[in-house]
Amino acid sequence: MPTNLPPDFYEVEKRFRLAKSPAEKIACLEEMLSIIPKHKGTDHIRADYRRQISKLKSSKTQKGGSIHVSAFRIDREGPGQVVVLGTTNVGKSALVDKLTNASPEVSSTPYTTWKPTPGMMLVDNVQIQLIDTPPLDREYLEPELVDLIRRADLILLMLDLQTHPDQQLETTVEILKQNRIIPSHMEGKTDTDQYVWYVPVIVLTNKCDDESLDEICEILQELIEDEWPIISISAETGRNLDQLKQSVFDSLDILRVYSKAPDEEPNFNQPVVMKNGATLEDFTKEIHKDFHEKLKFAKVWGSTAFDGQMVQRDYVLQDGDVVELHL
Ligand SMILES: Nc1nc2c(ncn2[C@@H]2O[C@H](COP(=O)(O)OP(=O)(O)OP(=O)(O)O)[C@@H](O)[C@H]2O)c(=O)[nH]1
Ligand SMILES: [Mg+2]
Known part of the structure; x- marks a missing residue:
């Protein structure tokens, strides 16, 4: 004491x-x-x-005693839930503070964060949910944090470039593995009989504040296996954060479609966000059940259609398509 x-x-x-x-x-x-x-x-x-x-x-x-709403039960908002993970002090809270509307406490004192904080990050015109989390610790991992990670659409695995990032990566991956969470790109390469959860991972080497640190990033990239998706960033100076946002968007495998009424312009600030591969049929369900039930035809303006082309329910939507539905 x-x-x-x-x-x-x-x-x-x-x-x-x-x-x-x-x-x-x-x-x-x-x-x-x-x-x-x-x-x-x-x-x-x-x-x-x-x-x-x-x-x-x-x-x-x-035990079902008093009513307890867990801070770890975070409702999904937007097209994907992205968790920021890492050992203490790597800069998780600083990143969520910088990129979202949330303001988790940032401090040089280890073990500052002890409950998750969600925030929304605007990428282009899409709001994506980013969650700050308590530090990963070999000794104890909150079971509800494990559930949160297993359900995530993407893990941003953060390392502090300035303090043995290779060891941090090893530790973090080991802790995840102990909890049966495996990075997606390792699917088929891990020998386990147990049921495991595969979650896509992007490694972020944080605190790469300026060019003087690029060399350490390059050495790290050579040290770790080359299939890890890795981005060097600085939550403090904002370095490469646009690249990070784009990579998050791409990993979620989504597309944006804009609805318009006849003789009106679409509102490009309000996309309907759908999974890649979605069809016009899926889109009608998102808009209104009347369109889903009674659609006669639709017109599309987009990259794979000529302007105002009439399409049917099985038309596969593309990112940026503008759609006019007709009953
Ligand atoms: N130089 C530099 N310092 C940073 C950067 N990002 C965060 N820091 C500093 O690193 C310390 C830890 O940042 P936090 O965001 O609180 O770290 P954390 O990962 O949330 O830590 P825990 O909540 O303990 O898990 C703070 O002093 C930050 O100011 C960065 O990009 N560059
Ligand atoms: Mg924190």
């Missing part, structure tokens, strides 16, 4: 030791966390309190 703790801390700690119910214990631990000073000497103990809180919260949910 570190010295120089404020007197309040010991009072709360005493209450914690005497507490009987999980709710009381959680309240005390949260209070202790807010009192304890943040510095290197308290890193370990703060991480330990967070683990205890997580364990208490999940056992509380399982």
